[in-house]
Amino acid sequence: MLILILLIIPLITAIACVLIGKHSVSKYISIAGSFLALLYNIFLNYNIHVHRSLLGLNDFFYMDALSILTTQIVTIIGFASSLYSAGYMAAELHEGVVTERKLRWYYFLFHMFILTMLLVCVTNNLGIMWVAIEATTLSTTFLVGFYNKKQHQEAAWKYIIICTVGITLALFGVILTYHSSKGVLGEIGYALNWTDLLTVADRFEPHLIKLAFLFILIGYGTKAGLAPMHTWLPDAHSQAPAPISALFSGVLLNCSLYGIIRYHILTSKCVGPHYSCTLLMVFGLISVIVSIPFILVQRDYKRLFAYSSIEHIGFIALGIGFGGMYSIYGAELHTFNHAVTKSLLFFCAGNLFLKYKTTKMESIKGIIKVTPITGIILIIGVFAITGTPPFNIFVSEFMVLADGFASGNAFIIIFTSVLIVCITLIFIGYIYNIFKMIFGVSPETTVPKGEISKFTIAAMCFLLFFVLVISFYVPPLLREILSRVYDIIRNA
Amino acid sequence: MKQHIIVNSQVIDVLAVLMLMSTIMLIGTSRVKTCVWACAFRSFLLTLTSGLIAYFSGIHHIYITTGVSLVLKVVLVPGFLFYIIDKVNIKKEVESYINYTLSLLISCGLVLIAYYSTLSIVQFENTFMRHCLPVSLAITLVGFFAMITRKKAITQILGLVTMEDGLFFAALSTSYGMPLIVELGVFFDILVSVIIMGIYVYRIKESFDTIDTGFLRELRE
Numbered sequence: 001m002l003i004l005i006l007l008i009i010p011l012i013t014a015i016a017c018v019l020i021g022k023h024s025v026s027k028y029i030s031i032a033g034s035f036l037a038l039l040y041n042i043f044l045n046y047n048i049h050v051h052r053s054l055l056g057l058n059d060f061f062y063m064d065a066l067s068i069l070t071t072q073i074v075t076i077i078g079f080a081s082s083l084y085s086a087g088y089m090a091a092e093l094h095e096g097v098v099t100e101r102k103l104r105w106y107y108f109l110f111h112m113f114i115l116t117m118l119l120v121c122v123t124n125n126l127g128i129m130w131v132a133i134e135a136t137t138l139s140t141t142f143l144v145g146f147y148n149k150k151q152h153q154e155a156a157w158k159y160i161i162i163c164t165v166g167i168t169l170a171l172f173g174v175i176l177t178y179h180s181s182k183g184v185l186g187e188i189g190y191a192l193n194w195t196d197l198l199t200v201a202d203r204f205e206p207h208l209i210k211l212a213f214l215f216i217l218i219g220y221g222t223k224a225g226l227a228p229m230h231t232w233l234p235d236a237h238s239q240a241p242a243p244i245s246a247l248f249s250g251v252l253l254n255c256s257l258y259g260i261i262r263y264h265i266l267t268s269k270c271v272g273p274h275y276s277c278t279l280l281m282v283f284g285l286i287s288v289i290v291s292i293p294f295i296l297v298q299r300d301y302k303r304l305f306a307y308s309s310i311e312h313i314g315f316i317a318l319g320i321g322f323g324g325m326y327s328i329y330g331a332e333l334h335t336f337n338h339a340v341t342k343s344l345l346f347f348c349a350g351n352l353f354l355k356y357k358t359t360k361m362e363s364i365k366g367i368i369k370v371t372p373i374t375g376i377i378l379i380i381g382v383f384a385i386t387g388t389p390p391f392n393i394f395v396s397e398f399m400v401l402a403d404g405f406a407s408g409n410a411f412i413i414i415f416t417s418v419l420i421v422c423i424t425l426i427f428i429g430y431i432y433n434i435f436k437m438i439f440g441v442s443p444e445t446t447v448p449k450g451e452i453s454k455f456t457i458a459a460m461c462f463l464l465f466f467v468l469v470i471s472f473y474v475p476p477l478l479r480e481i482l483s484r485v486y487d488i489i490r491n492a
Numbered sequence: 493m494k495q496h497i498i499v500n501s502q503v504i505d506v507l508a509v510l511m512l513m514s515t516i517m518l519i520g521t522s523r524v525k526t527c528v529w530a531c532a533f534r535s536f537l538l539t540l541t542s543g544l545i546a547y548f549s550g551i552h553h554i555y556i557t558t559g560v561s562l563v564l565k566v567v568l569v570p571g572f573l574f575y576i577i578d579k580v581n582i583k584k585e586v587e588s589y590i591n592y593t594l595s596l597l598i599s600c601g602l603v604l605i606a607y608y609s610t611l612s613i614v615q616f617e618n619t620f621m622r623h624c625l626p627v628s629l630a631i632t633l634v635g636f637f638a639m640i641t642r643k644k645a646i647t648q649i650l651g652l653v654t655m656e657d658g659l660f661f662a663a664l665s666t667s668y669g670m671p672l673i674v675e676l677g678v679f680f681d682i683l684v685s686v687i688i689m690g691i692y693v694y695r696i697k698e699s700f701d702t703i704d705t706g707f708l709r710e711l712r713e
Contacts, residue, residue: 127674134681141688150699157692158708161648164685165639168655170634171678175659179666192671207612235711304656 001281002192003061006044006071009037010115013429017107023093023100027086027455030107034082034114038075045072049480055124062124062194062256065484069332070121070258072481073339076466077250078114080459084347085110085243087455091354092241097147105109106146106241108119112139113247120255127192128260130167130174135480136252137163144240155232162232163223170219173263176212180204189337194262201269213267213276217260224256226283226317227290230310234294237306238359240281242350245302246343249309254335257316264320265489273323281321285415287314288422296429300359302349304433305342308385311426312338318419319400320489324407328486330399336478337392341384344463348378351452352437361433365440370447375438377460382434382468386427392470397423502636506520507541508627511661512603515631515654518638519595524582528573534631535565538657542664553672554664559681561660569653576690577646580697589641589706596692599634606630624665632658645693645703647684657680 012032017026032247045068047054053064063071089106092098098106116139119132145156174192181191184200191197201209222229237245260280267276291311298304312334319331349359351374356364368375384391387398404416451457469475474482518527527663539562546554590598606629611679613625628684642648656678661668670678 107684125671125674127670128677131674131677133683134678134685137686138681138688141692145692145695148695151693152710153692153699154710157645157689157696157705158711160685160689160692161639161652164652165636165655168652168659171656171659172629172662175666175670178663178670182667190671192674211613239711257510408643 002044002047003056003063006037006040006122007118009033009040010111010118013037014108014111014115018104021100021104022044023090023103026104026107029089029113030082031079031086033111034075035080037114037118038079041068041071041075044068045477045481048082049477051228052484059190059193059195060128061122063122065119065481065487066258066261066488069336069481070254071118073253073254073336074114074117074121077247077339077343077463080343080347080462081243081247081250082110083243083455083462084246084350084459087453087457087459088241088243088354090352090455091452102146105142109139109143110244110247113143113244117180117251117255117299118471121258124193124195125190126194126197126262127174129262130171133170133220133256133259134167136255137167137223140240140244140248140252143244143358144236145177146241146244147239149487152239155235159232159236160167162229166219166222166229169221170216170259173212173219176208177213177263180208180212197266198269199328201266204266204270206271209267209270210275212262216263216281217276217279220259220263221254221283221323224260225287225310227287227310227314227425230287230290231414233310234303234306235344237309238300238302242302242346242353245306245349246346249305249346250339250343253309253313254339257313257335259314260317261489263321277321277323279321280317281412281415282315284314284319284321285418286455287317288419292422292429295426295433298364298429298433299361301352301361301364301437302346302359302432304361304430305345305349307429308426309338309342311422312342312385315397315400315419318415322400322402322404322407322412322415323490325486325490326406327403328489329482330403331394331472332482332485333391333418333470334396334400334479337396338385340463340466340470341381341391341393344377344460344467345381346384347456347460347463348381349373350458354452361437364437367438370449371451373451373457377464378434379438380464380467382430384471386430387423388427390471392467395471395474446447504541504544505623507537507544508516508624508661511537511541511657512627512630512699515634515658516596516599518647518650519599519634519655522590522592524577524644525574527647528570528577528637531653532566532570534654535561535569535657538661539566541661542669545664545668549668551668553675555673556672557679560676564679564683565653565657568683572686572690573649576693580694580703582646582703584645588641593630595637595641599637602633602637603630606633619706625662628665630657630658631661633654634658643704643706645689645696645705648705649693652689653682653686673689 016029020026048068141160145152184203185191222492225233264276291307294307316331319327387393514530517530542558607626610626632655635651639651
């Protein structure tokens with residue numbers, strides 16, 4: 001019952017937004033709804049802190065530290081993004097790009113999207129998790145194609161086709177898992193429940209569970225943006241409205257990764273960690289390497305951020321694959337850091353798009369003069385996302401890399417060395433591309449000076465707060481969640 | 493009793509082979525509407541199979557999924573696809589990046605791969621699963637293949653439905669279907685995804701004046 005309320009909040013918000021058509025009212029409802037979800041999640045966080053895990057509604061829901069970490073990210077980014085949406089969409093409405101009728105559905109789908117992502121994290125049933133991950137695709141297709149021009153339709157089509165095919169492959173993994181658990185648990189309805197699976201995972205048939213993990217990794221990996229299944233990601237991220245891109249990069253990818261981690265735990269318990277860790281490392285490294293050339297020669301800033309998401313998801317997969325105490329801790333901290341930092345950058349991208357009406361980097365110059373606040377935040381964000389000390393991403397990347405070198409395994413050390421080279425190259429690509437936009441001669445054309453609105457500034461400051469705090473200090477509550485996540489992943 | 497099980501597994505084997513054949517027909521035919529018919533026919537055979545399995549095994553919840561799948565995959569989805577085909581007025585034939593002969597050869601190869609890769613799983617299983625799991629994987633792979641090589645948006649949707657059918661059959665043959673709530677959730681997702689894709693087929697036709705997805709090349713590096 002406790003957990004159910006977390007899902008009811010976005011549902012009610014979505015329905016309220018669709019019923020109240022006026023944007024001047026519905027934007028406050030949307031903000032209030034996502035703020036309530038954020039507060040409620042903190043309350044749940046406290047419960048997890050006390051009880052370690054929560055079960056609800058006849059064992060249908062289950063939450064532990066791993067799920068609370070992901071839902072915490074969902075609600076934080078969800079709140080920031082709904083704040084940002086209020087300012088961004090008001091500007092779009094003012095210019096007549098969108099209509100109030102369309103905005104109704106925008107807010108409806110926005111909160112349904114958050115609902116499906118929360119459902120991924122709180123369900124106990126791995127089959128329902130599959131249904132929810134597929135539902136995240138379905139609820140966002142129209143958001144990707146929101147502006148409904150040729151390029152948006154193309155991105156939406158690619159998105160739904162590639163993701164649906166990928167997730168359909170994952171269904172085969174779910175079926176194989178069910179088959180093997182049924183062999184142990186017998187003819188009962190809850191043979192897909194995480195809590196029951198975990199107790200008997202060591203008695204599964206090894207080759208079945210290996211095959212299942214492979215299908216899950218390919219399937220959910222498509223949704224998580226792991227290369228080489230990532231081809232939908234740059235298109236969808238660059239064509240969706242900026243607040244949606246922020247949610248995509250910040251949380252959607254993490255939710256799919258959450259699914260992979262659950263199966264990683266099962267597989268590790270059954271056949272030992274070596275098999276799934278190796279697969280995670282290989283796919284992770286491929287993702288990091290694939291993103292480099294696109295970041296170096298990129299001409300579109302939203303696509304630049306999208307490719308950088310592929311890199312960071314690859315990095316998280318690598319960190320979990322390394323399997324050490326600090327690398328798993330660092331990788332999980334990295335999911336949080338990446339979510340807040342990347343969403344912040346997408347908010348900057350949204351502001352630039354509203355100001356300059358283009359996503360081409362060559363036509364943007366002198367941001368610092370046109371919108372000083374966005375410019376400064378963009379500089380901080382770019383330094384943070386590339387892992388420059390002392391920012392938050394540096395902290396988590398350093399943990400993973402240091403643990404990689406300390407592992408003593410030649411294979412992992414080679415991976416870590418390649419990773420350092422990759423991160424350096426990406427740093428160069430970023431600085432080269434972005435700094436031309438930030439400084440440079442301010443265009444003589446009439447780009448109106450000033451910020452977009454107080455909502456967008458509030459949203460950016462909210463995320464900037466997390467970026468700066470985690471750079472210097474990991475709060476004890478987060479530290480405790482992260483070490484519990486390590487226990488969950490490692491000890492199974 | 494043993495005789496009974498053998499007879500019913502033979503009936504199911506025959507149905508499975510027919511399903512595989514109608515799936516390969518999807519690869520081999522050139523007209524879009526024939527492809528939809530082939531798909532609907534395969535879904536019909538699948539509901540027949542699952543009805544039989546429900547009857548022979550005596551597990552009641554399979555009846556429910558059978559009913560839902562009959563309404564959804566045999567009536568609603570093909571009906572919706574016919575509606576979309578008429579609405580966007582497709583005249584041209586199915587085009588593929590690979591010609592028909594080669595496609596057929598590749599799908600035969602996929603069937604072999606499906607048999608080979610499930611060998612280690614099915615060799616200790618009962619007779620009924622022994623033939624059905626490879627067939628279901630083959631249907632899934634052929635659907636996947638149709639999806640990535642066909643140019644028309646409609647045939648990509650058909651490929652997706654085929655994959656889902658294959659997986660439904662896989663769940664049925666390995667473990668008498670997934671838990672009811674999961675199965676219903678999957679059906680709901682399929683229905684919504686087919687509807688959304690149908691809407692996008694229409695929109696793409698409106699703006700690109702074609703539903704040949706090879707022409708979708710606005711977004712390039």
